[in-house]
Amino acid sequence: MRQGPLAGRYPAVATMVTLALIPYLALSAAVDPLVPIISEQLHISAQTMSLGFGLGNAAYAVGTVLAVQFAQHLPQRRMLLAYAVVLVVGSVLAASALNATMFIGGHVLQGLSTSMLLIAAAPPLTIGFPRDKLRYTAVIMNMCVFGAVALGPFIGGAQAEALAWRPLFWIIAAISVAALIMAALTFEDAPPADLDAPRDLKAIGLASIGCAAAFIGAAQLTSHEFTDPVAILPMLGGLALIVALIVYQFRARRPLLTIRTMLTSSIPVAGVGLALFAAAASVAATALTAEVFMQTYSPVQVGLLYLPELAGAVVMAFVFGFVITRRAMHYLPLVGMVLLAAGILVFRMALPANQPLALLASALTGLALGATVAPALFVAGFSLQSNSLQRVFAIIELLRAVAAFMVAPIFAHFAARAAGGLTAGADSALLIGFGLAVGGAVFGVAVYALSGARPQQPDLDQFLDGESPAWYSPPLLARLRPGLPPPVEPQPARPATPAPRHEKPSVPGPVLFAYDGTARAASAIERAAAELPAGREVLVVCVWQPVDVGFTPVAATHFDADQATEVRRVAEQTAAHGATLATRAGFDARSVAVESAPIWKGIVETARDHHASLIVIGPHRRSGLLGHLEGSVAGAVVAHSTTPVLVVPE
Template sequence: MRQGPLAGRYPAVAAMVTLALIPYLALSAALDPLVPVISAQLHMSAQAMSLSSGLGNAAYAVGTVLAVQFAQHLPQRRMLLLYAVVLVIGSVLAASAVNAGMFISGHVLQGAATSMLLIAAAPPLTIGFPRDKLRYTAVIMNMCVFGAVALGPFIGGAQAETQTWRPLFWIIAAIAVLALVMAALTFEDAPPADLDAPRDLPAIALAAVGCGAAFIGAAQLTTHGFGDAAVTIPMFGGLALIVALIVYQFLSPRPLLTVRTMLTSAIPVAGVGVALFAAAASVSATALTANLLLETYNPVHVGLLYLPELAGAIVMAVVFGIVITRKAMHYLPLVGMILLAAGILVFRIAIPGNQPLILVGSALTGLALGATVAPALFVAGFSLQSNSLQRVFAIIELLRAVAAFMVAPIFVHFAVTASTDLLSGTGDALWLGFGLAIGGAVFGIAIYALSGARPQRPNLDEFLDGDDPAWYSPPLLAKLRRGLPPPAAAPVQVSAAAESNGQVFTSPVLFAYDGSELAGCAIRQAAAQLAPQRDALVACVWQPVDVGFTPTDSQHFDADRAGEVKRAAERTAAHGAALAEKAGFRARSVAVEGVPTWKGIVSAADEHNASLIVLGPHRRNGLLGHLQGSVAAAVVAHSATPVLIVPELPVEH
């Protein structure tokens, strides 16, 4: 399996995820103060700019569904590279745009690529590393999404002050290029997640048409009234199609998205609900107050007033990293909703010009952002098996995009048109946002209470193994439903040491076998160099999501489920042991979980007291090949056991 020089290294993979998610999310929050500048230079109307944002947000929502479908049938890490290329293309198109068509096309590609990168890269970062990394992942995910959004108003205001927009867009393009480079450096070839999964074209069509129509309808509010057919037909028609998507996935025997399990279990429903309420209320509050403040202050001044949001998001991201291993994480979204309600209330009191209070409201909103959406997402994800995480992220991000980016234009339109002046309208709209925040908190508490759910400490070992959730989530509204069976006791996991037909193996030769022909060739060539009937241990190193080896049989498995990957690795190792037996060794096999691959090889050699490690390095071709590192070189550098490198035999012509 091809690997980059930084494959399996947590800091590098985390940096890749950060660079991939920041460009579009920061830019989407920075656009508002830049609209007049871009409109003037590209001869775009306000309606065209609104449509550009709407289509970009629709592409972001649809990209979540596309990424899940592609992951089932196409090599996952190669697709991640492709998404990064699309992000670069979209960013360059937008930055170099000379007309509205180029700008809108680039923004749409940015939106689609960002959500596909999120769905492709976030689960490997979450479940592909040991549990001690999970708290860092929580901080990173929180900061990538909400830290970038919180920073957006300031960088947008600072750029608008110069009456230019391209420098910011070229910086965004440069970050996208860095994301592509890191995706190549951390590349670790991985097979499709589940070749047996259906190709769900109706789900993709419903998501694409529904999101596209709904966001286009909301974008029309820039120049049309709420009751105009240009608004109501696409917006409500699109929302109806999104509802139809959820119903269709709920009823489907083999759904693309994890809807049925998520919507019939109490804790996921509470988590998703809180996330949607928080997204709608927080984005609306920021958009409403910024729209009013821009009437009085210049863009950079307004951006500075919102800078405490970033500080609040950072603080709460750290708090989330601390509590993610404790039952206190159940309470964090509730605390966030209370902080959000307080922040909106402070904004309502502060407008139109009490700047100290606006800074306080901004800080409270930042704390609320960090405490609600990402923690609520993980609360929902921990309630399901980890192999569902990609699908859980997809459906939540789709719904969050609809809640956040559709409600805000509606609230802004209400503020402009519902009262005689903008100040009164904004105040009334903020009261609606306050109601959403309180409603979200009440919703979460009610679901827990009426379902008999209780805060629990997550069992992260069970969750990361992929076979069980991190905690028990009762059926939705279980206390109101009679005749439900009691919760089944969690199965007891029993492990036993592997037997080898009574044979005793001491100081074996360790063959690192990844199922490739090159690894098999290394076994056969080593037989000619070593004494016959020597003890051998054939080790296949594996990891969830990225897999790490090439299966030697045609049996399909779910790459996101650790248990299935392990069993496939055991079959692959057994195949390698059979090759070693045929070559004259007394062989046994073992599957070793390890990230990166070289670390699994070294640990297996140490654990089994191997006298020699045998490796067959892979040929590296093309641009990616030149970027790739060598597992063999890493093993030599880190192992105290002698290493035999068996070169690939030349191809005969």
């Protein structure tokens, strides 16, 4: 199994995810003040620019579904590299654009690749490492998505003040290149998630056509009335197709997306609904108020007014990291909706040009963003098994993109055409946004109350092992459906199991063979038999981890790489096969499968725990461009082990 020198190292993988998500998400929030400059230099009309950004948002929404489908049948880590390459190509194309085709094409590729990177990289960061890393993942995910968005207005305003746009786009391209480099350095070859999964072209078609039509229709509001057929028909038709996608996936026998499981369980429904209300209200409020402030202040001054949003997002990201292992996690999205409602009201009072109130409103909105969407996403994800996390992320990001990027143009359209002018129209639209924030809070509380759901401390060990959800989520509206069985009382989280203590043996410990199922590892066992005495006690270890797997299955068995229980089972089979090879070679062999990341750490710790007297490992040949970036498990074992290591050459 190929791997990069930083494979399995949490800081490196987290850095890769951060660099992959920042470019498009920051740019989407920074581009508004740059539109006139780009339009003038590239000779693009306002309507064409709006259409281009609409297509980029549509590509972001569709990419979530495509990434889930590709993950089932194609090597996941290789696809992640491909998505990073597409991000670089799109970023360079947009930054060097000479005309509308190059710019819009590059922006569409940016949106498509960003959502695919999110779906491919974020779940492994969440479930592919031990539970003690989860709080850091929560902070990172919050900062990647909402920290980047919150920083966007300031970056865009500062760039617009210089009457230029290419420097920002080239910086975005450079960050994309850094993301590609980190994707290669952290590369760890992994098989497809589930080769038995269906190829659901119908779901992909409904998502693609529905999102494209809906966003194209919303983009037409730049130069058309809401009731014009060129605007309203695509919008309504696209939304109808998205609804059809949800209904189809709900009724499908083997769906691509876990719609049925999510929509029949109370806590996921509350989480998804709250995320949609928050996205629609917050994006619309920021876009509208920024447009009004631009009538009084320069672009950079408007950007400074929204800088407290970043501070609020940072503060709430760390709060989320603190509560993610506690019952309080359930209350955080509700607190966020209250803060969002307060922020929108203060924004109304800040119009048309009250700086202190605008700064306060921006801070409240930043706190609200950090407390709502990402926590609601994890609340929904913890209610299902961990192998569903990728699909949960995909569903929420698909629907969030539709809610956020369609509502904002509609609100802006009606605000601009209000009888009292833009300020009066924005004031009325913000009142609707306040209603959405309050409605989202009421919706979440009502779903919990009518379903009998209760805040619970998550059992993260159980969740990460893939055995069951982190908590019990009763059926939707269980208290109104008398035919359902009584709710199951949630069980307290299991205490952490202490690591076994081993007494130092008085006789030499076993020889440990690192076996990953490859022919190279099997050859190392055979070669070592010629160097070691027959009948020697040996322990064959296969190191595994969810998603990235870490070994090559010895049997042509299809399994779900996102399901820790299945990966463990196949790893145990692979280790047992290695023990059979060792027995045939004349050793007294037994096997063990160990979950660990990175792989070398699992080998070293297993050798220490079993007091191994020798570690035997066979390094893999590395060739090609990626081979020059690859690290060596054998080299890492030698560097970190206090047990003697025998490296069997090819």
